[in-house]
Amino acid sequence: MSPARKVFNEGLWSNNPIFVQVLGICSTLAVTNNLSNTLVMVLGVTFATAMGSFTLSLLKDLIPRKVRMIVQVLVISFYVIIVDILLKAYQPAISKQLGPYVGLIITNCILMGRAEAFAAANKPGLSFLDGIANGLGYGWVLISIAFVRELLGFGTLFGLKIFGDGFTPWTIMVMAPSAFFLVALALWIANIVKAKAEAAAKTPKPKAAVPAPAKQ
Amino acid sequence: MKLKKESLGYVVVFTFIVCVAFVLLLSVANQVTLPQVKANQNYASHYAVLAAFGLADASTPKAEVENLFASKITELSTQAGPTSAASATYSADIDGARYLAVRITNPGLWGPITAILAADPAAERILGFEVLEQQETPGLGGRIGEAWFAEQFRGEKVGPDGKVSVTQGSGKGDPDRENSKVDAVTGASRTSDFVQILVAKALTAVKEIGGSL
Numbered sequence: 001m002s003p004a005r006k007v008f009n010e011g012l013w014s015n016n017p018i019f020v021q022v023l024g025i026c027s028t029l030a031v032t033n034n035l036s037n038t039l040v041m042v043l044g045v046t047f048a049t050a051m052g053s054f055t056l057s058l059l060k061d062l063i064p065r066k067v068r069m070i071v072q073v074l075v076i077s078f079y080v081i082i083v084d085i086l087l088k089a090y091q092p093a094i095s096k097q098l099g100p101y102v103g104l105i106i107t108n109c110i111l112m113g114r115a116e117a118f119a120a121a122n123k124p125g126l127s128f129l130d131g132i133a134n135g136l137g138y139g140w141v142l143i144s145i146a147f148v149r150e151l152l153g154f155g156t157l158f159g160l161k162i163f164g165d166g167f168t169p170w171t172i173m174v175m176a177p178s179a180f181f182l183v184a185l186a187l188w189i190a191n192i193v194k195a196k197a198e199a200a201a202k203t204p205k206p207k208a209a210v211p212a213p214a215k216q
Numbered sequence: 217m218k219l220k221k222e223s224l225g226y227v228v229v230f231t232f233i234v235c236v237a238f239v240l241l242l243s244v245a246n247q248v249t250l251p252q253v254k255a256n257q258n259y260a261s262h263y264a265v266l267a268a269f270g271l272a273d274a275s276t277p278k279a280e281v282e283n284l285f286a287s288k289i290t291e292l293s294t295q296a297g298p299t300s301a302a303s304a305t306y307s308a309d310i311d312g313a314r315y316l317a318v319r320i321t322n323p324g325l326w327g328p329i330t331a332i333l334a335a336d337p338a339a340e341r342i343l344g345f346e347v348l349e350q351q352e353t354p355g356l357g358g359r360i361g362e363a364w365f366a367e368q369f370r371g372e373k374v375g376p377d378g379k380v381s382v383t384q385g386s387g388k389g390d391p392d393r394e395n396s397k398v399d400a401v402t403g404a405s406r407t408s409d410f411v412q413i414l415v416a417k418a419l420t421a422v423k424e425i426g427g428s429l
Contacts, residue, residue, distance in 0.1 A: 022332040033355040061233075071234055072221045082245055087250035097358060100326070100352045107382045174356065174403045 004129050011133025018141040018183070019190040023109040028142055029179040031101060035158045040087075040094050040145035044102060046135025049078040049111050049130050053119035055079075057127035061122055072115045073106070080105045110134055145182045149173045218337040261319075261348060265289055268317050268334035269308045269345035270370065274363065275376050292316075292425070302421040308334075318421045322414040325406050329349035329360070333418035334376070337426025342380065345369035345415065357407030364389045369415075378419055382412040 001009070017023045024045070031041045055075050056063075063071050087095035095102070105111070114134050119127040150156060151174030155163035166187045172178050223403035244294035245311060258277065266272035267288040292305040295398055302318035308314075317334035329350045345366050352358045359365060359370055367387050372380055385399035400408030 005265055031354060037354050062221075062230065064221050066222065066229060067231050068226055070231065074238055078242060081242055085242075085245050089252040089256070092253075092260065096260075096349075096361065099358060101354055125222060169402070172400050189410055 002124055006134075007126060007130045008133045011130065011135075011137040012140070013137070015112070016137045016190070017110045018135050018138055019187045021110075021113060022187075023113050024138055024185065027101070027104065027108055028183055029143065029176050031098075031204050032142055032146040032179055032182075034118050035143065035146045035150050036094075037098055037101070040098055041101060041105070042135065042139035042142055044080070044105050045108055045110065045138055046132060047083060048076060048105055049114055049135045050131030051079045052076045052111055053114050053127040053131040054124050056115045056162075057119040057122060057124040064147065068120070069112075069116075072112055076111045076115065077106050102108045104121045109206070111140055141186055145186065148182060151180055153178070157169055179211065219381055223311075223386075228357075235418045237319075247292055262289075264332045264346040265319075265334075266316055266349045267307050267313060267366075268332040269306075269310065270334075270344050270356060271308065301417065302425065305332075306332075306419075316422050317323075317343075318418050318425065319348070320414060320418045320421060322351055322410065322417055324350055324410045325357055326353070326403075329410060329414055331418065333415060333422065335419060335422045337422065337429065339378065339419045339423035340374055340424065342372045342374060351420065352407045353404065356376075357404035358400060359401045360407060360411055365401065368387070372396065372398065374419055379412065379416045380389045380419075380421070382408040382415070 015021060018025070018028060027045070031037045035187065052072075052075050055073055061074075062216060080103065084095070084103070087098070087102060094156070114127075114131055118130045122130070147157070150158075150173075151162060152170040155161065155167045155169055170178075218243045253359070259281065263272060263281050264278075265284075266276070266281060266289070269289070270283055290307050292307055302320050304319040306317040306319075307314060309319070314337060315334055316337050317332055319330065319332050321328050321330040321331070327350070329352070332346045332348060334339060334345075336343070347361045347366065350358065350361055352360060353389050368391075369380070371393045373394050373396050374380060376398055379396070381397050382400045383397060384402075385397075385403070388399065390397060390399045
């Protein structure tokens with residue numbers, strides 16, 4: 001497997017930031033009752049993780065160990081504030097809707113986690129891809145959760161009405177507790193699937209059946 | 217002289233340079249986008265005033281908003297009544313009648329909420345309500361900025377106590393304009409309480425300013 005493919009395989013599935021590393025859970029709970037907000041959050045995290053990892057990997061030989069975390073936070077904050085500034089200037093409606101959550105990307109553990117676990121020991125190009133892969137790995141789980149929460153909580157998808165007026169919204173889906181149930185459910189399903197795949201890989205393949213000697 | 221990577225001198229110099237470089241880049245980005253951000257804020261404020269008066273909606277073209285604001289809206293110098301705290305007052309003549317709008321800021325759950333409320337000068341019926349700035353929880357309290365929430369206030373009769381209550385309903389919006397009541401945002405009762413207080417304050421401001429004109 002090529003290094004890039006391995007990085008994507010890990011980010012999207014085998015080392016997924018949500019259900020394997022269990023990082024970035026705060027934002028998973030917070031923004032997933034609405035698909036539009038989730039999408040912007042995912043794009044913000046993916047951009048900031050990729051660019052943060054790329055820059056930190058470029059600087060890795062210059063950063064003294066004592067201050068490496070300070071530098072990581074600085075670089076990550078830099079990209080997050082850039083996202084915030086760009087949204088304010090060119091997408092004021094989304095910036096207004098997301099409010100303080102854009103700034104909170106800084107505290108998303110996935111960014112620091114990848115900087116420390118990957119970018120500190122790998123080349124810039126691969127670190128960039130690792131950031132993208134982890135952002136997308138975070139993204140598909142969040143979007144799946146937001147899909148269920150917005151559909152059942154508001155009866156809409158991306159704000160478009162799906163269910164008719166007779167639909168009674170599931171209020172709990174709008175509130176934080178539903179995110180706890182759904183994240184737990186996602187963790188459970190992913191672990192069952194992973195365990196099955198691992199068990200299947202360990203079981204030796206049955207040998208080709210030897211044909212019984214023909215009776216004379 | 218070559219500094220060792222882990223020596224105190226290198227750590228101090230490196231950290232200083234990195235901080236200065238990134239902060240400099242951020243200030244440049246901030247300065248470059250500042251005029252655009254200011255223009256966005258101005259536009260949002262003008263649009264909110266027009267929308268509160270019912271003179272513009274989401275389909276109004278951007279250029280038209282500025283024209284309408286310049287031609288139809290008068291900003292009054294009477295900014296606040298004796299007890300109210302409106303930060304700006306606007307008036308507009310619609311179908312021969314004069315209406316007032318106030319811009320008011322009041323605390324919300326996480327930060328201040330700024331809104332525009334338009335009503336008749338006696339504050340007996342709300343003409344429109346628009347949230348301009350808020351930092352409520354996105355997806356919950358943050359929904360006070362959505363159109364369905366603001367739409368409930370359009371033409372709403374003010375109660376005898378000078379209030380419109382924001383209370384639990386179907387969560388889809390209250391269509392009754394005579395009951396002095398609008399639906400709160402589901403899952404955001406605290407934010408809804410803050411909106412109720414803000415609307416009451418804005419109505420007091422309109423009444424006081426309207427009475428002094």
